[in-house]
Amino acid sequence: MNSTDLPRLTVRSPADLIAAVPYLLGFHPADSIVVVALAASRIVFAARGDLTDDADTQEASTHIAAVTAQQGADSATVIGYGPAIRVTPALDAVRAALTDAGLTVLDALRVTGDRWWSYVCTEPECCPPEGTPYDPRASTVPAAAVFAGQVALPDRAALAAQIAPVGGAEMRHAAERAEKRLTGLLAAAPPTDLLGGRALRSAGLAACRAARRRHRSGKQLTDDEVAWLCLLLTHLPVRDHAWERTDGRDEDVAFWTELLRRAEPELIAAPGALLAFAAWREGQGALAAVALERVLTEHPDYSLALLLDDLLRRGVPPSRLDGWPASGLPKQPRRRRSRRRPPR
Incomplete structure (x- = not known):
């Protein structure tokens, strides 16, 4: 629906x-x-x-x-x-x-x-x-x-074809380089930075800003920029930072569409859910629905996708949640049982 x-x-x-x-x-x-x-x-x-x-x-x-x-x-x-x-x-x-x-x-x-x-x-x-x-x-x-x-x-x-994957071997290599870069980032974090949380958040915020600036300038993100940002978005503070800065603008829909299409399957949860949120806020309920279908097929336990899917199925209009998520998160639905391992 x-x-x-x-x-x-x-x-x-x-x-x-x-x-x-x-x-x-x-x-x-x-x-x-x-x-x-x-x-x-x-x-x-x-x-x-x-x-x-x-x-x-x-x-x-x-x-x-x-x-x-x-x-x-x-x-x-x-x-x-x-x-x-x-x-x-x-x-x-x-x-x-x-x-x-x-x-x-x-x-x-x-x-x-x-x-x-x-x-x-x-x-x-x-x-x-x-x-x-x-x-x-x-x-x-x-x-x-x-x-x-x-x-x-x-x-x-x-409509579903508009968000179909377009990645390939080069994108897979970029994802592997991003994993190595993340390993180095965490290894360099000081002992006082528990589990490298501060380093991850700092890197994620910088990656978000750089990617949005490049996108606004009309330039396509490189494979390494896409892979690095999508990997950092698996860190929830980074995802939530990006979420709070996502609204119903055409720019948001275009940005998250590009990331969803180019990301490796294991990294699509955050960009796909953020695309669904942007599309829902813009009044494109059908686009939000197909984005969520893609995410939940790969990551059936991803909580933000489940939350947005619940809003769409209940027909909640975006106007009822103006200012959200900065104004506070509604109660999230129960997770579905699955043997798949949820994304980080």
């Missing part, structure tokens, strides 16, 4: 709403259930879930309805994308769950190919049984969304 701080788009018809959904999510959904929630006449929340098997439909519907109800919404429209045989049971379950949660269901739509059907309207003049053809290009919504800086990628896979 993903949620966003949504752009203001004027929607006057079901076709307009269908045209708006890809820009609300960040990509064109397929085999999905989407809930668009409103407070009065303003869209305040959009969430997407995969179409699930019958055994999982009820649980997924209850969850998405509960999350939607927490957004201050009073009504919602449900849209299913896919063939009728899969969409109809999911639509029925989500409609019932939303009603049980106290929300008015304004409409329930199925989109299959280039046609849509309403499960609420029974008037053949406006909702014919063979479906209503639609062309997103006939709506003013896509143009307004693009003008507002919104992007709709072809699908979720295209």
